[in-house]
Amino acid sequence: MPLSKTVKIDGYKASKPYSVTVTAVDSYGNESKPLTKIYVETPDEDERNAARVTGLIDAIGTVTEESGGAITNARAAYEALSYDAKKLVNNHGVLLSAINDYDKLFITFEQYFNIARTGRTVVGQNYWAGTGEMQYSNTEKGIMINYSHAMPNVRMGLKRFDLDGLHLKFDSLEKSPEMGAKYYPAIGILLGGTEHPIYTEPQKTSILLFLDTSTGRLEGHPGFKQIISDPALRYENLKNREWDIKFEKAESGDFVIEIAGKKGLIDKSFFDGSFTLTDTTKTYLSISCWIDDGSFSLRLMSAHDASSTCYGDDKVSFKQIEEIKQLDKEIGEIGKVTADSKAAIESAEARYNAVPERYKFMVTGANLLKEAREEYDRLSAVGSDGQASSAKSGGCKGGISGAESAMLIIMILSAVSVTSLKKLKRR
Numbered sequence: 363m364p365l366s367k368t369v370k371i372d373g374y375k376a377s378k379p380y381s382v383t384v385t386a387v388d389s390y391g392n393e394s395k396p397l398t399k400i401y402v403e404t405p406d407e408d409e410r411n412a413a414r415v416t417g418l419i420d421a422i423g424t425v426t427e428e429s430g431g432a433i434t435n436a437r438a439a440y441e442a443l444s445y446d447a448k449k450l451v452n453n454h455g456v457l458l459s460a461i462n463d464y465d466k467l468f469i470t471f472e473q474y475f476n477i478a479r480t481g482r483t484v485v486g487q488n489y490w491a492g493t494g495e496m497q498y499s500n501t502e503k504g505i506m507i508n509y510s511h512a513m514p515n516v517r518m519g520l521k522r523f524d525l526d527g528l529h530l531k532f533d534s535l536e537k538s539p540e541m542g543a544k545y546y547p548a549i550g551i552l553l554g555g556t557e558h559p560i561y562t563e564p565q566k567t568s569i570l571l572f573l574d575t576s577t578g579r580l581e582g583h584p585g586f587k588q589i590i591s592d593p594a595l596r597y598e599n600l601k602n603r604e605w606d607i608k609f610e611k612a613e614s615g616d617f618v619i620e621i622a623g624k625k626g627l628i629d630k631s632f633f634d635g636s637f638t639l640t641d642t643t644k645t646y647l648s649i650s651c652w653i654d655d656g657s658f659s660l661r662l663m664s665a666h667d668a669s670s671t672c673y674g675d676d677k678v679s680f681k682q683i684e685e686i687k688q689l690d691k692e693i694g695e696i697g698k699v700t701a702d703s704k705a706a707i708e709s710a711e712a713r714y715n716a717v718p719e720r721y722k723f724m725v726t727g728a729n730l731l732k733e734a735r736e737e738y739d740r741l742s743a744v745g746s747d748g749q750a751s752s753a754k755s756g757g758c759k760g761g762i763s764g765a766e767s768a769m770l771i772i773m774i775l776s777a778v779s780v781t782s783l784k785k786l787k788r789r
Contacts (some may be wrong), residue, residue, distance in 0.1 A: 471673035527668025
């Protein structure tokens with residue numbers, strides 16, 4: 363059962379005071395106790411609360427990476443207002459812009475490490491002439507896909523993945539005004555064993571998963587079997603928000619598919635009777651328009667299978683990413699460690715220690731920095747041992763030990779004796 367349920371009643375306007383009574387009935391006909399809420403006019407209270415929220419929104423100011431707390435507080439305060447009080451907040455648009463601007467400053471770990479890129483994720487597009495247009499291009503947060511007056515099977519083909527553990531993340535689903543009010547995006551997800559799987563007679567080479575965002579239904583073909591039906595999959599609930607598609611193989615051979623948090627089962631029979639998908643560890647997937655004259659866009663943010671780590675929805679700012687890149691560059695510039703490397707190592711260590719703990723794993727040069735410190739400490743220890751040995755020798759300024767001095771005197775005396783002996787022989 364959902365935690366909340368929104369019901370919209372058109373063509374009816376209530377005047378306060380009025381009451382709303384809600385009763386729940388389960389599939390067996392059991393009826394809950396009624397819940398009643400009375401709504402009354404509270405103009406003074408609404409004005410005070412609206413003024414307070416207006417002040418919280420104004421206090422956000424210029425949006426930076428540190429604005430999260432102020433935005434969260436203002437947003438929560440606005441949502442807590444009554445319907446009438448919300449109408450008195452004249453800067454709600456400022457709050458919406460601040461939320462949007464703040465989100466643009468961050469990227470999820472999932473996107474950062476597994477971001478979709480045309481060069482490494484896409485194997486190309488494949489569609490027939492006269493069936494509309496599709497364009498795709500890299501953006502800062504993934505691959506933007508645009509369909510214009512497209513027909514079913516206009517698609518973008520991805521590289522080969524292992525279907526078990528495949529995780530796709532999307533956002534920016536939005537239909538063009540050209541589709542009109544009655545029509546909504548329909549997305550085909552085609553799974554096959556060869557590049558550019560298609561689902562058209564007589565060359566069917568794939569399993570088709572058909573997501574109809576007008577009804578919130580996911581169907582599987584061949585067979586026209588319903589896999590998921592949930593309002594969460596409707597256009598208004600997917601529009602301009604992040605949502606995932608995940609696949610996981612069950613012990614039975616079936617596949618669990620999860621879309622926007624809602625799960626369904628792709629029966630094993632789909633794969634047993636498939637045309638080319640005989641080995642799901644080698645799955646080619648295409649993302650397709652699946653409605654006549656479809657004009658809509660969506661963005662593939664990330665794509666990976668179980669061979670890559672799934673990082674979830676934790677985020678990092680682009681500013682933090684840049685600081686980590688500069689730190690890695692500084693570590694690389696340390697180069698070969700010598701007795702003169704102390705300042706460079708200490709500078710890099712100071713920057714590394716300033717990186718928040720949850721982001722330290724992103725510093726690719728962390729081990730190099732550790733090795734540089736160990737090598738410098740080793741060289742310092744060797745130098746210290748040498749100085750200690752010289753001190754124990756008696757402190758001869760020239761660095762010659764007492765034994766070496768005695769030997770030198772003997773050599774000089776021997777040389778003098780030999781010279782004297784030669785002179786005596788000449789006489």
